[in-house]
């Protein structure tokens with residue numbers, strides 16, 4: 001493997017680009033880790049925060065558990081939805097209580113029960129497991145985004161997708177049929193890093209936990 005990425009003794013943190021990013025950066029700052037202004041407006045994918053002794057790997061949300069499982073990152077921040085879908089071998093350390101949303105089943109208001117409903121989703125594993133546990137046979141259609149489109153254009157009878165404000169469902173004329181689970185973002189760790197960098201990681205958990213609980217740092 002290439003040695004191009006040498007983080008020294010800095011803690012390597014996989015951060016999801018996208019909507020979790022800002023909240024997670026704010027959380028780390030509140031926890032007393034000085035993150036450079038570069039974070040707020042940059043296209044760089046590796047950002048060092050020397051004063052915090054951290055280096056951040058900015059990845060696609062769905063790839064964060066992969067970087068952590070393979071030990072390219074020591075810890076990572078990821079939505080519980082992605083964590084369950086990816087089924088990576090990592091430790092889940094802390095509920096960060098950010099990026100609140102829920103996973104739901106939705107459809108057009110005039111939906112009809114059919115024998116083998118087609119279900120479009122970005123979360124094929126989670127959706128399959130959910131319907132299997134309910135004893136319902138469905139056909140899962142994996143999509144990569146704009147899931148709400150599927151019932152409108154006739155690709156699927158139902159969708160399994162993230163709902164936050166409900167605006168996307170509303171504006172596309174869909175209704176929520178069933179809430180599947182609440183989702184927040186989690187701190188995860190590589191199993192070996194958790195042992196080898198235990199002091200650093202435990203300190204990170206302790207500081208983040210205090211912010212999450214609203215107790216402030218120290």
Ligand SMILES: Nc1ncnc2c1ncn2[C@@H]1O[C@H](COP(=O)(O)OP(=O)(O)OP(=O)(O)O)[C@@H](O)[C@H]1O
Pocket residue numbers: 016017018019020060061062078079080081082099100101144145162163164165183184185
């Ligand atoms: N509308 C939302 N409101 C709040 N949190 C959300 C919302 N949608 C998704 N999330 C949470 O944020 C995480 C990242 O979502 P985001 O939309 O940034 O990425 P994505 O759409 O999964 O990735 P990509 O940009 O690669 O398509 C999700 O895994 C989920 O936990």
Ligand SMILES: O=P(O)(O)OC[C@H]1O[C@H](OP(=O)(O)OP(=O)(O)O)[C@H](O)[C@@H]1O
Pocket residue numbers: 144145146147148161162163164165166167168169
């Ligand atoms: O309830 P709301 O507040 O409207 O948020 C829900 C929407 O947000 C997410 O989509 P995202 O913006 O990530 O786009 P995507 O369809 O490309 O995944 C999710 O997949 C819903 O479409």
